[in-house]
Amino acid sequence: MSRAGAPKQRISEAVADDMEGGRSRASHDVRVTVVAASWHEQVMSGLIAGAERTLSEAGVRWCTVRVPGSFELPLAAQAAFDGGADAVVALGVVIRGGTPHFDFVCEAATDGLTRVALDKGRPVGFGLLTCDDEQQAIDRAGGPGASEDKGAEAAAAALDLQRQLGVLRHG
Secondary structure (H helix, E strand, O other), rough: OOOOOOOOOOOOOOOOOOOOEEEEEEHOEEEEEEEEEEOOOHHHHHHHHHHHHHHHHHHEEEEEEEEEEEEHHHHHHHHHHHHOOEEEEEEEEEEEOOOOOOHHHHHHHHHHHHHHHHHOOOOOEEEEEEEEOOOHHHHHHHHHHHHOEHHHHHHHHHHHHHHHHHHHHHH
16 A cells, blocks of 8 residues: 555644734734645645745734644634634645545535534635645645645635624624
8 A cells, every 4th residue: 555645643833923013913813723634745735835824924823733634624623713713724635546535535524614614603714625636736736836826725715704704793
């Protein structure tokens, strides 16, 4: 059995420095947790870098927590909200193989993340790549030569919805 794309077992945390001039206090008060799967490290590195860059540029406080795989993203997102996060960015990649495993993991992760967002009433930026092959994932991961940056897009979506929910709820 090949270990290509196998996860590196680690948990990393990065917290943005205190914000400097030009950024509002309100942005600094926003807490975002990036929950990121550990399979397919090349792809995940790009997704995480894009999300972290976007969050840093926005001036929010953030941390990144690695989980074993995409199936674990919903529970990690729920725990992040229980721990005080205002928004979550969920990042993972599932690549189609020759068994139904792809379908089960994609459906469970997608449904779970949706349920967490609805149950908690807080945004989950959806950065789960569901690809037919590794090249599709690499092309979307935001690394050198990539055509898309889905990690950055997921972070931007979470931040935008977090702000819009504030408007909707408080006028």
